[in-house]
Amino acid sequence: DIEIPESHPRYQSLLTRHRIEAGVEKGITSKQGLIAQGRGEAFDYLLGEQTIPSADEAARVAAASLLLADHPVISVNGNVAALCPKEIIELADAVDADIEVNLFNRTEERIQAIVEHLREHGADEVKGLTADGRIPGIDHERAKVDADGIESADVVVVPLEDGDRAEALGAMGKTEIVVDLNPMSRSAQVATIPIVDNIMRAVPNITAHARDLKDASRDELEAIVDAFDADEALAAAERAIRSGDE
Ligand code: ATP
Ligand code: MG
DSSP states (O other), X not given: OOOOOTTSTTHHHHHHHHHHHHHHHTTSXXXXXXXXXXXXXXXXXXXXXXXXXXXXXXHHHHHHHHHHOSSEEEEEOHHHHHHOHHXXXXXXXXXXXXXXXXXXXXXXXXXXXXXXXXXXXXXXXXXXXXXXXXXXXXXXXHHEEOTTXXXXXXXXXXXXXXXXXXXHHHHTTOXXXXXXXXXXXXXXXXXXXXXXXXXXXXXXXXXXXXXXXXXXXXXXXXXHHHTOOHHHHHHHHHHHHHHSOO
């Protein structure tokens, strides 16, 4: 990473921008990804660049849901790969999930570059290249997933997912954990568990909760999941944005 003094008041934000820029240079992040980054940053600014209590609760619910899952899969796109590759691998280890590269603007070249990038950061198996599964109800290129990955997952983590695909994945009956800084984004709105937080804070936070819940019984985990109200979590995020406090 570049030299940004940690004392800089917007250190995290500058670091994030730099990582996305480096991701574009390395061929893992698309130019569209730069635009998504800008949108995310605006919402993060309004949230005070912090994990609000409702997002922390949602992260705990996500951890419980991942621990209960039979086949959890974490979907990785070009922004996620550039921003927090190590943290994604740590989460996958903590909840025994598969990692699958899944791109909105899919090219074999970019998938390959992301798979390699994740391997450089310590991942052993990364899915996404087989593309022998489909998400029903969306056009061909955007529908491609691995049959033994996202297609057969019961719980999916989809950070920064496109609204259409998030909706189609939900229609497949999957428990969908969406990380998105915009509570009004369709992806957040259709999620089973929306986490309105920056991916760089949310992923390590889910991992920390998963470690904390490691010895919890299935009953305890199910109680955590059942008590969650997605609409209330989105409303709390919107209130935090509008009022400047939570
Ligand atoms: P839709 O309403 O259909 O979901 P959208 O406007 O959300 O569409 P995109 O351009 O794909 O569509 O949006 C990318 C989303 O990713 C934005 O909602 C943005 O807030 C979010 N985002 C960008 N960077 C981050 C980040 N670092 N952490 C979390 N969310 C992010
Ligand atoms: Mg969206």
